[in-house]
Amino acid sequence: xxxxxxxxxxxxxxxxxxxxxxxxTMLERRLLGFFQDRPGPNRVGPFGLLQxxxxxxxxxxxxDWIPPFADKPVFxxxxxxxxxxxxxxxxxIPITPSWSVAGHLNVGLLWxxxxxxxxxxxxxxxxxxxxxxxxxxxxxxxxxxxxxxxxFMGLSLLGVVxxxxxxxxxxxxxxxxxxxxxxxxxxxxxVFFIAGIxxxxxxxxxxxxxxxxxxxxxxxxxxxxxxxxxxxAEYAGMALIACLVTALYLGGWAGPILPPVVWFxxxxxxxxxxFILLRTALPRPRYDQLMAFGWKVLLPLSLLNTLxxxxxxxxxxxx
Numbered sequence: 264x265x266x267x268x269x270x271x272x273x274x275x276x277x278x279x280x281x282x283x284x285x286x287x288t289m290l291e292r293r294l295l296g297f298f299q300d301r302p303g304p305n306r307v308g309p310f311g312l313l314q315x316x317x318x319x320x321x322x323x324x325x326x327d328w329i330p331p332f333a334d335k336p337v338f339x340x341x342x343x344x345x346x347x348x349x350x351x352x353x354x355x356i357p358i359t360p361s362w363s364v365a366g367h368l369n370v371g372l373l374w375x376x377x378x379x380x381x382x383x384x385x386x387x388x389x390x391x392x393x394x395x396x397x398x399x400x401x402x403x404x405x406x407x408x409x410x411x412x413x414x415f416m417g418l419s420l421l422g423v424v425x426x427x428x429x430x431x432x433x434x435x436x437x438x439x440x441x442x443x444x445x446x447x448x449x450x451x452x453x454v455f456f457i458a459g460i461x462x463x464x465x466x467x468x469x470x471x472x473x474x475x476x477x478x479x480x481x482x483x484x485x486x487x488x489x490x491x492x493x494x495x496a497e498y499a500g501m502a503l504i505a506c507l508v509t510a511l512y513l514g515g516w517a518g519p520i521l522p523p524v525v526w527f528x529x530x531x532x533x534x535x536x537x538f539i540l541l542r543t544a545l546p547r548p549r550y551d552q553l554m555a556f557g558w559k560v561l562l563p564l565s566l567l568n569t570l571x572x573x574x575x576x577x578x579x580x581x582x
Contacts, residue, residue, distance in 0.1 A: 269364075273354075276364055280353050284499040289315045291498075291539050298543040319491075327487035330393065337392035342485065342492035345385025349499045352378040356506045357433040359516050359523040366433040373430055375507070376417060379462065383409050385496070390481035401480030404470055404550060411557050412461040418565035419454035422447075422572035423511050436515030445512040450568040452512040454561050459504035461553070463497060465538060467545040470553055505534035 289304070292314070296303025304311035329335055352375045357366030365371065383406055390402020424430060426447065427438035435444075445452045461468040482493045509515060509530040516523030548556070 272362055273364055275362075276353055277350065280350055280499055280502070281495075283502045284495045285315050285319070287498040287501060287535065288318065288494070290535065291542075294536060294539045295543060298540060322488055322491040325487040327489065330395070330484050332394045333484065334392040334394065337388050338484075339489070341385050341389035341392060342482075342489045342496070343385075344388070345382050345496040346492050346499065348378045348382040348385065349496050349503055352503055353499075353506070355432055356503075356510060357436055357515060358506075358527050360433070362524065363433060367431055369429065369431050371430060371432045372420065372424065372435075375432075376413070379413060379416075382496070382500075385493075386481050389485070389493070393481075393484035395484050398481050398483040401483070405464065405481055408464070408468070408470060408553065409462055411554060412458040412561075415557060415561040415565050416455055416458040416462065418562070418569060419451040419458065420511065421565075421569045422451045425569075425572055425576055432510050432515075436510055436517070439514040439517060443512060443514040443517075448512060448568065448572070450564060451572075452508070454565045454568065455511070456504070456508055458557075458561065459508070460538070460541065461557070463500040463504060465497075465501065466542040467547045468553060469547065470550045501535060501538050502531065505531040505538065508534055 289312070293303045293311075304314040307313045307317045329338060354364035355366060355368060355371040355375050357363040365374075368374065386405045386409065387402045390398040390400075390405070393399070423435060423444055426444065427435040429435060429438075438444075464470075482490060485493065506527075509527060513530045514526075516527045518526035
């Protein structure tokens, strides 16, 4: 890759992620309005299309208040860590055969999981540095939830890695030329997607932000753009999970007639819409139910998927 094309890809990926994270807020409001039979945002600009700009201006001009009892340096850096961890993860996503920052990296999938693990620090440090008992409680719940469901995410992907024979996301996409992995790895795909929902704290798994008992959870004391960065990280995380599912299970850019980038965007967009549909369709479980579901249901299923995949591959090799 020549240097000027590498710069274009890096800048395009960064600004693309920022744009997707911002526009996802508008997409969610419009789809929630459609699903719930109400108008949605329709006051700012034609058809409410300038609502995103209005929200950004509002956040920029809100008072950036830091509690006097907070650990100020940690309080400041916590939301930055979360957003950067998600943003850097996008460097491993191969949008097309030629558009990827480091999609051919042979440890790309491990890098993504490393960054997702780093995102936990943003949550726990944000709640701890606030010196607020409700924020700390929300951070502890979020940390336990994220670390637990990362285990199931990793185990659910072992079948994909064994089948493709590589940790590079571009190699995994290329291995799906004949059949998408969502068919032979349907169990792993379901486990991965459910774990991805919990990893991004999206409904019905938004227990760290349970309004009834925690207020806003780990970011209770945040305001202005620091508060906005937590939400940008959440929506960027939704897009990251959608892109990962597309690349790992839905063939990535593969598809007939249309250009590769169109196929990738369409698949990821439909998954984002499904993320939003779950918010309207499912109730929030209790926290103990969430953790029990992970360790008692998703863990055995992900292990079963790994064992069956390994057995099938060994039988094929023997044959």
